[in-house]
Amino acid sequence: MTKSLLWRGMVVGIVAAIIATMFARLTAEPQIDLAIAYESVHAAHYGDAPMPHEEEELVSRATQKGAGLLTAMMLYGAAVGGIFSLLFAYGYGRFGQAGPRSFALLLAALAFLLIVIVPGIKYPQTPPAVGSHDTVGLRTAAYFAMIALSVGGAVIASKLRAALVRSRKGIDATLLVVGAYITLVLLGQCLLPVVNEVPADYPATLLWNFRVAAILTQMILWATIGIAFGLWAEQVMRRQ
Known part of the structure; x- marks a missing residue:
């Protein structure tokens, strides 16, 4: 059954990553564009703008927030979805009498807390330009x-x-x-x-909006994994 849950977890992780990418594209990426614009203006104002040959991008900004973002998120989703399914297979039935859907949601909430919230208290997310x-x-x-x-x-x-x-x-x-x-x-x-x-004159609203968008993106990812995998795992266990 573990093998069956593993590939389902990876598929669910990819689907969750696509949904999270769509949300990030609408909320987080505009904040990154504003952060890059701020960095350019700030560098020009203080006379430390890069030389023309240093401004060449290996990957265009359009690719970064398009295919690049989607590819990275899908790989991340497949990885965490697979690990999630293995943890589910190991832990199900060992901690209380929760059903597959309830245990999957609980496991996803715990993962979100341990991987996103707790580390974010010490090192909150900042735009790449910072x-x-x-x-x-x-x-x-x-x-x-x-x-x-x-x-x-x-x-x-x-x-x-x-x-x-x-x-x-x-x-x-x-x-x-x-x-x-x-x-x-x-x-x-x-x-x-x-x-x-973070520079002292960095726009506080921009920083706040980016951090909220980053946390919500992760929350959508883990919530989708918890809900979708729980439904799928329940079907598998009923057939077993």
Whole structure:
């Protein structure tokens, strides 16, 4: 059954990515265009505009927000959809008596929280035009380290709850592990480097709109995966 769920998860992930791409194209991409325009005006104003040969784009902006965005999102959707299906196959029936649809939604909500919301508290999304090119590697590594810390902390918390629930009430064990998870995440956030490269005169509304659009894009992706995969998995399990 795992193999059957795996390819279904990848298909659902691709469909979810297409839907999320359509939303991002309408909401996030216009904010990126405004951010690029701001960067150009800012560079020209302070006399640090790039030389003509440096302005040549390897990939045009139209391709970036068209075929490039769709391709990247579909690959991402297929990957996370496949991983989601494996986690579903492993976890279904192990945690409570939730049905396939309920468990898929719960798993998608948990993934959205651990992969998007928690890392975003430390490193919120910023338009590509914001930030120094010299620190791209540092910012990328720090962001993925925050994701690893969030997911790893959740795994540790689940193991801790399994051990505590034998001697404590379920609600007490849950509150203890939630507190432990928050403590671990806060400690990790304090140890990870601080990244603050948004210019002081950067338009606050533009930054806010982009971050909201980025979060909503991810929410649509994970909500679609949770709903569609739950429906499909339920059909598979009924036939089994």
